Amino acid sequence: MTFGRYDYATFNSFFAYAAGSMVIPVGLVSLARDLGFSLESGGMTAGGALQLGRTISMVAAMLLCGFAAGRWGKRRMFGGAVALMGVGIALCAAAPVYVILLLALMVAGIGEGVIEGLGTPFVQDLHPVEPGRYINFSHSFWSIGVLVTVLFSGGLMSLGISWRFLLAGVAALSSLAAAGLLLPESPAHRYPEHPAPIHWKTIRGHAAEICRAGRFWVFFAAMAFAGGGEFCLTFWCASYIRLNFVDSAWAGGFGTACFAGGMVLGRTGWGYLIRQHQLKPLIVWSAMAGVAVTLFIPWAARLPSLFALLFLSGVATAPFWPSIQSYSADRLPGVDTTMLFILLSCAGVPGCGVFAWLMGYIGNHSGSLRTAFYLVPACYLAVGGLVGCNGTGSTSNQAAGR
Numbered sequence: 001m002t003f004g005r006y007d008y009a010t011f012n013s014f015f016a017y018a019a020g021s022m023v024i025p026v027g028l029v030s031l032a033r034d035l036g037f038s039l040e041s042g043g044m045t046a047g048g049a050l051q052l053g054r055t056i057s058m059v060a061a062m063l064l065c066g067f068a069a070g071r072w073g074k075r076r077m078f079g080g081a082v083a084l085m086g087v088g089i090a091l092c093a094a095a096p097v098y099v100i101l102l103l104a105l106m107v108a109g110i111g112e113g114v115i116e117g118l119g120t121p122f123v124q125d126l127h128p129v130e131p132g133r134y135i136n137f138s139h140s141f142w143s144i145g146v147l148v149t150v151l152f153s154g155g156l157m158s159l160g161i162s163w164r165f166l167l168a169g170v171a172a173l174s175s176l177a178a179a180g181l182l183l184p185e186s187p188a189h190r191y192p193e194h195p196a197p198i199h200w201k202t203i204r205g206h207a208a209e210i211c212r213a214g215r216f217w218v219f220f221a222a223m224a225f226a227g228g229g230e231f232c233l234t235f236w237c238a239s240y241i242r243l244n245f246v247d248s249a250w251a252g253g254f255g256t257a258c259f260a261g262g263m264v265l266g267r268t269g270w271g272y273l274i275r276q277h278q279l280k281p282l283i284v285w286s287a288m289a290g291v292a293v294t295l296f297i298p299w300a301a302r303l304p305s306l307f308a309l310l311f312l313s314g315v316a317t318a319p320f321w322p323s324i325q326s327y328s329a330d331r332l333p334g335v336d337t338t339m340l341f342i343l344l345s346c347a348g349v350p351g352c353g354v355f356a357w358l359m360g361y362i363g364n365h366s367g368s369l370r371t372a373f374y375l376v377p378a379c380y381l382a383v384g385g386l387v388g389c390n391g392t393g394s395t396s397n398q399a400a401g402r
Contacts, residue, residue, distance in 0.1 A: 001137065005180070005189060010138050012180055013082045013178075020089045026153050026253045030249065035097060035101060045361050048360030054112070055354070057107070059350055061111070063346060066203050066206075074191070075122075078181055079178050081115050082177050083111070086173075091103075093167035093168040126191075130275075131326065136270050136271035140263075146256065146257075150260060155253065203339065206338075213335070219328040219386075220344060224354075229355070230320065231351070233310070236360070240369045255306065265315055267319065270282065270319050280388075283327065284387055290380035291384070293312045321348060
């Protein structure tokens with residue numbers, strides 16, 4: 001595997017994206033107390049609504065980013081999105097009340113939606129041969145960002161550092177990532193943009209062609225469940241630990257770090273080892289393993305056993321998002337893969353937001369997040385069933401896969 005300037009800029013962007021997404025979940029208990037919607041007093045639905053609001057703006061941005069990239073190029077749009085994300089996170093750091101925080105998260109969500117929509121095709125254009133390896137590897141920096149952020153932020157919050165200062169630091173990190181994408185290019189190492197702007201009617205035609213394929217909707221549903229299962233664990237496990245085991249930001253962050261550490265191991269490992277024709281069995285067997293492991297999470301009575309289960313859950317979850325997209329490109333040969341990846345992300349991101357909100361809603365009405373955690377194995381079972389029943393994988397579109 002060989003990497004260049006834009007690979008490293010992508011790694012930094014995914015890291016910053018993950019950091020901005022994780023400071024709030026890790027500090028959600030403290031943040032909720034500061035802004036007046038205490039989770040202990042029925043505020044779990046409001047906590048989940050933060051991610052749902054962010055999701056709405058992300059999806060809107062994803063639906064439009066393909067047209068914008070066709071007009072102005074992927075590099076400019078990707079870099080501008082990272083910068084906008086940083087602005088939104090900076091506004092979050094200064095938010096005095098819940099409503100302002102929600103609106104600031106929606107601003108950040110616009111940038112994050114473009115990152116989510118264009119990140120995969122951005123890497124795909126850099127590495128048209130065996131793209132599944134490079135995309136799994138680049139997406140591992142989301143998990144690395146989660147791992148580093150939850151440990152670092154959880155430790156600092158335990159020492160009394162406000163979540164506001166941590167969000168300000170993430171905003172600065174986003175600015176550095178944006179600079180790596182937007183600074184002037186070397187004439188000898190330009191990003192491989194399309195040679196001419198693409199008319200919006202052409203892009204709309206690509207989207208219509210994909211939506212007419214029945215098989216696309218199978219992968220669309222699989223992405224929604226994959227995003228839901230992954231983000232239920234990412235968003236809620238820190239609060240679950242603080243509310244049910246020990247009220248420590250560091251302990252909550254460490255639990256999320258265990259999950260993220262499993263994700264890092266899984267994505268980097270499969271990025272090096274997996275071949276394109278092995279993506280389907282990887283997804284199906286990972287889903288079944290995830291079901292087996294996550295069923296035991298609500299039954300864990302001690303923190304060490306919970307941490308071990310979270311780590312194994314991360315290993316099982318790791319290949320879902322990048323591998324489903326790459327496998328779908330193999331199963332839908334001839335379609336425009338940039339638009340395919342954007343449309344699939346339009347399922348995965350709402351899955352994150354809707355299931356995170358639903359988990360908080362169930363937690364409120366059942367009186368505990370413990371019952372709500374059964375959403376996770378249900379999501380993984382759906383992923384395994386949808387992908388497993390999709391027939392034999394084709395490699396006719398390997399060069400365009402994620």
